[in-house]
Amino acid sequence: MAASTQSAESQSLQRAVLGARRLSNMFWAVVLSLGGAGFFLAGLSSYLGRNLLPFSDPTQLVFIPQGIAMGFYGVAALGLATYLWLVIALDVGGGYNQFDKANNQVRIVRHGFFGDNRHIEIEHPLDQITAIRVAIKEGLNPKRALYLKIKGRPDIPLTRVGQPIPLAELENQGAELARFLQVPLEGL
Incomplete structure (x- = not known):
């Protein structure tokens, strides 16, 4: 998650997700x-x-x-x-994660190729979120990611694909999001 914006009343949190527009x-x-x-x-x-x-x-x-x-x-x-x-x-894979307390909704948007059928958009009520999960795997192919746990659905990735996020940044983002949503942070 690249950038984060939070409204003045702390009712909405939006984070940009870096897609294919990377230096590499x-x-x-x-x-x-x-x-x-x-x-x-x-x-x-x-x-x-x-x-x-x-x-x-x-x-x-x-x-x-x-x-x-x-x-x-x-x-x-x-x-x-x-x-x-x-x-x-x-900018395939780019988009944003928006958590809106006023509308009781989480909205996850990712850009795809051409057309509406290649654009991913997930909307879910905030009260269905059970936790924020941190997944860390070290080794030759390291993986560090945040996942959104929702009742009755598979975990939804919230972070970019590719280059792993630094551990301190991942922990801070996970803690901030768990605090904002008032759900537990799992996996640390």
Whole structure:
């Protein structure tokens, strides 16, 4: 959860959730774009017999099999880069968690791809919330997340996907949310 806003009367709490617009995703999109363009131009240069790259001379490559392999790798990398740029532009996975005491409702919104059927929106009464659960798993693939426990439903994740949140920040967010909702904090 990236940002938090709370109303003056302490009736509403809204937290933004970071989606695909992360620095790491942008880094990999740039790397894939540049690398894919280089490989594609190298393959095309070997086919045309003209140098299209300013830093090397791929015209010396034999088109079959080297040039065609370079072109294939370039097209694959450019395809992945296009997908990654699209995910970043749409901010897939981003959204917010809103807890509104005045309306007795929790609203969890996440952005998806195109159309209404790819947009996730969950609304539930606040009095159905039983606890806030903290899940911590260390090791090679660490996981630190907050979950909303609701009667009769599976736990709903409240934190971003991907890079784990620092432990102190996770504990503070969980404690703040449990205090605001007046429910127990589990898992610490």
